[in-house]
Amino acid sequence: MIKNKSSESKTLQGSIAIAETICSLEPGVIGAYPITPQTHIVEHLAKLTEEGLLKGKYIIADSEFSAASILFGAAAAGVRSYSASSSQGLLLMTEVIFNMAGTRLPGVFSAVNRSLSPPINIQVDHQDSMTLRDSGVIQLYVENIQEAVDTHIQIYKVAEDPEVLLPAMVCMDGWIISHAYEPVTLWQKELVQDFVGTFDPPYKVDPLKPLTYGALADDDKITEFKCMTDQALRKSADKITETAEQFRDLFGNYYGGLVEKYKTEDAEIVFVAMGSIVATLKVAIDMLRKKGRKVGLLKIRSFRPFPVNAIKEVLRETNLAIVIDRSFSNSAGGILGTEIKASLYGSNKPFVINYIAGIGGREIYPQTAFDMLKEADEMLEKGKIPSEAIFYNLNMQMMGG
Amino acid sequence: MKEEPRDNYLASGHNACPGCGVSIAVRLILRASGNNVVVVSPTGCLETFTSPYGMSAWEVPWVHSLFENAPAVASGIRAALDYQGNKDTQVMVIGGDGATYDIGLGSLSGMLERNQNILYICYDNEAYMNTGIQRSSATPLGASTTTTPATASSYGEKLQKKDMIGIANSHNIEYVATATIAYPQDLMRKIKTGLSVNGAAYLHMLTPCPLGWGFESDETIAMSRLSVQTGFFPLVEYENGELIRVKKIIDLKPVNNYLRAQRRFKHLTTDENQDIKDKVCQVVRRNIKKYGLQENSNNDY
Amino acid sequence: MKLNIGGITEAGLSKNNLTGSWRYHFPTINPELCNTCGLCELFCPDSCVHETKNTITVKEEYCKGCGICAKECHRNAITMIPEGEKQND
Numbered sequence: 001m002i003k004n005k006s007s008e009s010k011t012l013q014g015s016i017a018i019a020e021t022i023c024s025l026e027p028g029v030i031g032a033y034p035i036t037p038q039t040h041i042v043e044h045l046a047k048l049t050e051e052g053l054l055k056g057k058y059i060i061a062d063s064e065f066s067a068a069s070i071l072f073g074a075a076a077a078g079v080r081s082y083s084a085s086s087s088q089g090l091l092l093m094t095e096v097i098f099n100m101a102g103t104r105l106p107g108v109f110s111a112v113n114r115s116l117s118p119p120i121n122i123q124v125d126h127q128d129s130m131t132l133r134d135s136g137v138i139q140l141y142v143e144n145i146q147e148a149v150d151t152h153i154q155i156y157k158v159a160e161d162p163e164v165l166l167p168a169m170v171c172m173d174g175w176i177i178s179h180a181y182e183p184v185t186l187w188q189k190e191l192v193q194d195f196v197g198t199f200d201p202p203y204k205v206d207p208l209k210p211l212t213y214g215a216l217a218d219d220d221k222i223t224e225f226k227c228m229t230d231q232a233l234r235k236s237a238d239k240i241t242e243t244a245e246q247f248r249d250l251f252g253n254y255y256g257g258l259v260e261k262y263k264t265e266d267a268e269i270v271f272v273a274m275g276s277i278v279a280t281l282k283v284a285i286d287m288l289r290k291k292g293r294k295v296g297l298l299k300i301r302s303f304r305p306f307p308v309n310a311i312k313e314v315l316r317e318t319n320l321a322i323v324i325d326r327s328f329s330n331s332a333g334g335i336l337g338t339e340i341k342a343s344l345y346g347s348n349k350p351f352v353i354n355y356i357a358g359i360g361g362r363e364i365y366p367q368t369a370f371d372m373l374k375e376a377d378e379m380l381e382k383g384k385i386p387s388e389a390i391f392y393n394l395n396m397q398m399m400g401g
Numbered sequence: 402m403k404e405e406p407r408d409n410y411l412a413s414g415h416n417a418c419p420g421c422g423v424s425i426a427v428r429l430i431l432r433a434s435g436n437n438v439v440v441v442s443p444t445g446c447l448e449t450f451t452s453p454y455g456m457s458a459w460e461v462p463w464v465h466s467l468f469e470n471a472p473a474v475a476s477g478i479r480a481a482l483d484y485q486g487n488k489d490t491q492v493m494v495i496g497g498d499g500a501t502y503d504i505g506l507g508s509l510s511g512m513l514e515r516n517q518n519i520l521y522i523c524y525d526n527e528a529y530m531n532t533g534i535q536r537s538s539a540t541p542l543g544a545s546t547t548t549t550p551a552t553a554s555s556y557g558e559k560l561q562k563k564d565m566i567g568i569a570n571s572h573n574i575e576y577v578a579t580a581t582i583a584y585p586q587d588l589m590r591k592i593k594t595g596l597s598v599n600g601a602a603y604l605h606m607l608t609p610c611p612l613g614w615g616f617e618s619d620e621t622i623a624m625s626r627l628s629v630q631t632g633f634f635p636l637v638e639y640e641n642g643e644l645i646r647v648k649k650i651i652d653l654k655p656v657n658n659y660l661r662a663q664r665r666f667k668h669l670t671t672d673e674n675q676d677i678k679d680k681v682c683q684v685v686r687r688n689i690k691k692y693g694l695q696e697n698s699n700n701d702y
Numbered sequence: 703m704k705l706n707i708g709g710i711t712e713a714g715l716s717k718n719n720l721t722g723s724w725r726y727h728f729p730t731i732n733p734e735l736c737n738t739c740g741l742c743e744l745f746c747p748d749s750c751v752h753e754t755k756n757t758i759t760v761k762e763e764y765c766k767g768c769g770i771c772a773k774e775c776h777r778n779a780i781t782m783i784p785e786g787e788k789q790n791d
Contacts, residue, residue: 028484029477057480062511066473069466073477076464079484095467104708203710205462205478207437207490210713212457214465216449224705413749413764414716420768424747454709458716585744619769622745
């Protein structure tokens with residue numbers, strides 16, 4: 001199924017397109033563990049392995065903790081690696097991902113976003129990958145299948161860069177990206193590998209040159225160690241931008257670097273969002289523009305490293321930002337909204353309305369954007385912009401109110 | 402003694418307690434394995450005393466995983482080496498009883514079941530020693546630890562030691578064995594056997610702990626020897642689930658010798674704790690019977 | 703001193719850590735009883751025992767004074783003496 005020509009497109013399920021892309025990147029080790037909705041990725045990779053198309057070692061792990069640990073080991077041995085998970089599985093990988101980031105071992109994970117228990121729910125929101133935001137992992141959020149395909153390629157180049165060397169995640173909405181069918185272009189293996197290059201880490205486990213991975217460090221040096229990881233993640237921002245541009249030059253597709261600005265130049269109100277709802281919001285923006293509203297959209301593509309400068313640059317020019325969060329930190333508001341507000345600290349514009357919406361797969365339609373805009377208009381008129389995040393359309397009857 | 406220096410891949414200057422059984426075991430393990438190895442260790446005594454930043458005692462490639470995932474990290478390294486076409490470099494996990502019996506049991510089970518070419522060695526000092534002598538499920542019945550203290554109204558650990566040999570054997574692997582430091586040639590032979598298996602192998606090593614068990618630092622080897630001679634720690638070998646070899650006890654020593662020699666068991670030698678001591682003796686007798694440690698047979702060292 | 707990325711370091715640097723300062727007793731070897739069987743070398747937890755010109759020597763920089771060598775020597779050729787009283791060769 002791998003395309004030989006780079007411009008042929010075929011209608012594929014998202015998971016299959018991702019698996020085929022990973023196959024073309026030739027990871028040496030894959031750690032696989034099933035969890036809805038990433039299962040089709042690992043299943044297709046198993047099929048490709050059995051068919052002899054995937055030469056890497058496909059290891060079915062006993063848990064996501066082990067799957068991520070397998071990547072840790074593979075990276076320590078200097079081999080490109082891959083895994084995928086969602087929801088509870090991503091949480092289970094947390095300790096290892098912190099360890100990979102701090103030990104500077106790159107590995108790529110598809111984070112097929114799914115809500116966290118309880119209650120158990122297999123639909124999309126961003127709570128799972130957001131919970132890993134402190135670890136040092138790179139996180140790019142994609143809006144459609146083609147972007148998911150292209151971003152997996154770009155992210156290997158970024159993660160394995162000798163100045164970065166961090167684990168990385170392509171966050172893609174569960175079902176909407178993993179299970180939907182879209183026309184996709186898959187790229188020729190040679191072009192892809194040429195673009196990404198080979199994984200050549202400065203250190204690897206080698207009996208001829210024995211090294212010790214893992215150290216105890218006291219308070220006299222541990223801050224500095226951790227700051228080095230912080231710096232590496234900051235450095236990856238430039239690499240993400242550069243790589244996206246290089247990809248555009250070679251393959252023609254571009255979805256933004258750290259962010260994508262959609263009709264923000266003269267916008268009075270800018271929506272801010274991540275993931276597949278970006279596509280929905282673009283449709284809504286177009287419809288609103290036709291009606292004469294000066295609205296725009298700031299797509300956050302890179303959540304980690306957090307693009308503070310790009311956010312300031314765009315949002316300080318507008319009057320109101322409506323941030324739609326598909327995750328929140330209990331008692332502390334939407335996660336993206338809170339970080340956006342922090343980026344804008346010191347500036348007296350724009351106002352920021354932070355909606356928590358789309359939790360557990362609750363749909364966001366163009367109509368949702370219209371309704372949010374209407375609410376925002378009313379708030380602006382009354383001069384009352386809430387500083388706290390709002391759970392959008394909360395069913396008060398269910399809440400007992 | 403040979404004139405030429407013997408292989409030594411655990412450098413001096415590590416921070417183990419004086420007389421540490423684990424350090425003796427690791428020196429022997431690495432002498433037997435040679436240096437074409439990658440060692441993975443979970444969090445524990447060994448990891449802590451060998452890896453302060455900039456003062457690593459390891460002379461072979463060594464990776465600290467986390468606490469519960471050393472077998473999985475070893476799996477990743479093994480797969481990577483195999484992918485690179487390197488079949489000669491061996492992968493070993495050297496981890497403590499806490500990581501093996503408790504928190505890492507799932508990861509161990511996964512690795513054994515996958516039957517990758519990895520040798521898992523458990524160094525068993527029968528408690529979470531690194532964090533200050535808390536019980537693990539390797540702690541034997543009646544032992545006093547900080548979380549199962551022997552007091553006026555309690556006799557220490559109330560549960561039986563888990564049967565790791567049985568657990569390892571239920572994974573269809575080719576080689577499972579026990580060893581201890583008082584029998585270094587036996588230990589090194591078993592390392593070589595474990596490494597020669599083309600698949601997963603499990604080795605269980607008793608490594609007495611002067612501080613944790615409560616004996617003088619010069620008695621570590623003696624305590625290891627006594628554990629075998631009393632029947633507390635049988636030296637056995639299994640191939641594909643069949644018991645193929647045991648070390649017979651020629652001169653069986655009384656259980657009491659073992660108990661009174663260690664602070665963690667001393668309270669069992671009083672009259673009040675006679676019933677628990679009886680239970681402990683039962684465990685020992687079960688070992689002797691199960692493995693035929695005293696029977697006349699052709700399976701002899 | 704610049705930190706290594708990921709905390710990854712060279713092997714064997716513990717040799718800079720002179721654990722000899724820990725001990726209270728030091729092993730002295732009676733060359734008349736010692737037959738250089740090497741059992742002490744096998745059992746030393748800190749790899750301190752070496753053979754030089756048919757005698758056994760113990761590395762002072764690292765020996766923690768645990769006493770295992772003395773205890774295990776089949777010929778009682780090793781005696782642990784208090785650190786202050788040890789004689790220098």
